[in-house]
Amino acid sequence: MSSHRLPTLLALLVVGAALGGVALVPATGVAQQQSGEVIGQPDVSFATASGEMIAGSRSELSIGITNRGKIDKGGPAQYEERVTTARGMTMEIDDSNGPIDVRTGQITVGNLPTGSTETTVPITVAESAEPGTYRLPIEYEYQFTRLVDYDPYGTDYGEFTRERTGSITVEVTEDARFEVVDTNMTAQIGDQSDVSMTLRNVGSKPASDASVVAESRSSALTFESGETSSNAFIGAWEPGETRTINYTVSLATDAARRGYTLDLSVNYADTDGIGTSAPPMTAGISTVDEQSFAFEDVSSTLRVGEDGEIAGTVTNTGPQTADGVVVQYADDSANVLPIEESVAVGSLGPGESASFELPIEVGSEAEAGAKSIGFAVSYRNQNGDRRSYDKLDVTADVAPERDQFDVSIDNATIESGGSRTISVAVTNNLDETASDVEARLFANDPLDTGETDTGYVQSIEPGETVEVTFELAASGTATPGKTYPISFDFRYDDADGNSQLTDTVRAPVDVVESEGGGLPVPLLVGAVLGIAVIGAVVWYRRQ
Template sequence: DGITRTDDGLSLGILPLAEQEFAFTNVESQLRVAEDGELVGTVRNDGPVPARSVVVQYAGNSQSVIPAERSTAVGTLDSGESANFTLPISISGEAESGLRSLDMAVQYRNGEDELRAFEDLVVDAEIAPERDRFDVAVENRTIQSDGARTVDVTVTNNLNETASDVEARLFADDPLDTGDTDTGYVQSLDSGETTTMTFELTTTGSATPGSTYPISLDFRYDDADGDSQLTDTYRVPIDVIESEGGGLPLPVIIVALLVVGTGALVVYRRRQ
């Protein structure tokens, strides 16, 4: 009869897909205080459908954790598929070492090319304590009183990167002094590589045999990003030994002269 009617007794059954989720496995921390490092691991697509353009991100806001790049791409992951990732991260010199929880996220595109993010991810990463950027060793740590010698310093690169334009500077305070050669240079030093630098060292007349005095070194170098860096000061003990030229040490001579002078004065007064 042309009258509009509505049949609202119909129903349709649907089966919703599970939530698109991701998980991290085999996470390893290569992070250390005051150094550039990496967080490496595996990301797995635990969702029911493929995820395209998958990107692993650091999602935290700690001022001591500085990602060199906020994200790293791993491509498309089918349901249940995994892929390895490496995320470069720097740890500031003010950070504390130990176990840290890092907020992470996975960004992806769904089947409709819509951008989505899964943010309920946290990884535990061990932050290693700060270490000397270079190892410094001096085999022969002795010098003769009122003498001079060359000092061979063995330098090892402890960094996880190549250090270039490495310049070392030697400092010494009285009674030690640097000679004409107080700087050392090497064009580049790979991670774990060792080189030897030679410096000149002298003593003044006030150096006492049997005493120990410090010398200091610091290093200026360019890191892998081309930024100039200056290390803390390294202190190395130097032992002063008696000169092989013979004769009594200066302090002994002074004491002997005082004794002789005092005795002569006493004899002179008695004769007066």
């Protein structure tokens, strides 16, 4: 090392010890075209880049960091840059003596050449913070090169570590501030619900043209518009004054049973007419299960081609009272048709039940057997709005088709060529009373009806049997020992007063020999014809 550099390096060793550390970097061996020294150091300062803070708020505080750098003895640019750069800089804000809470620990800035940079930290200003200016100390540390000594034989660096304390100031002002003081926030899955919240201006200044925006964090929770946010206008809002805001929310039918969060923001104009937003707030919405119903003790009297009913018990299995409950037929079968579309059962509290009966008509084209029939329950919810629960199916047995009336003939015989009065036992197979029953007899050759081919009965109860008489005749061509059919149909009024006509019911009649003796009618007819022919031949010959 040349003799002229020794005093300088010794002096720097003394300065380095005072500053807390020094390191000498030996020459690199790279040839230099000149020699000299560059002496300097960083010059770091801090400033607050954010505006005023409001008591009781959370926000981001922007801190500007500036390094102006100081050159005590200049030289080549690369060496001047080295001595003015703060390397590996870290900083930590001391918030122990004020109402401002800096919500971060040590901050790494990194290398800081001359110029400015900015970092952001989250802070909370206590609600109790008085308006004014608050100083926050900043403890920071970095490494730097105090001296660069260079000549044609190499370069030496004097390295130091520096710890310093700076500060920033934060101004806290009073303004309108808001907080949620009460809520009525319960929503039902699969339904619309009215919810409300009460907010108070806890600040010291009024707000004008205020509005509260509520935004759902879940797509399953929407507002009356179908969107996930809704804006409620408030207007003027004085300090200490409360406002209750009502929203209508909807929870999807597949929404999970859990709490849901609304983000709340109040936008307003301050006393200077400048638009601003209050610190954000949150409110929670609790949920209850979807309103539901169940059927129990279901029975069926359905039969192909007849009117019947489905009866059972409907139970409110949901969490809330349902008013105006109506059991509804909700199927689209072409062969199973409701006589009445619905039946009302009144109001049902949670767990309460009521019986119902719904008349159903089954067409003659329907097939017998078990059928799944769709039902629904209509009701009014807690807000008086009409709702429908359609997750209900009823399994009903449909019995095979049968004759509405059975007929049985006492002594079902008739003599060939004779006539008689027959007595027919008519039994009502229906599950209801048949009134104004008109029975009619039909017969085909060689049988025929007499003057009395209809009968009338005022009413026949279910399962009751009555006697109806008819006149029946058999021509002489009816063959003894052979069975011939006769038919009946019945026109009647059902329990609802509707006129019905049954299908044809057939019954057998046996033809027997005439008990009066003599030649049978065919033989007599043949004999008469023979005599006539013989007479005609004799007359012809005599002529």
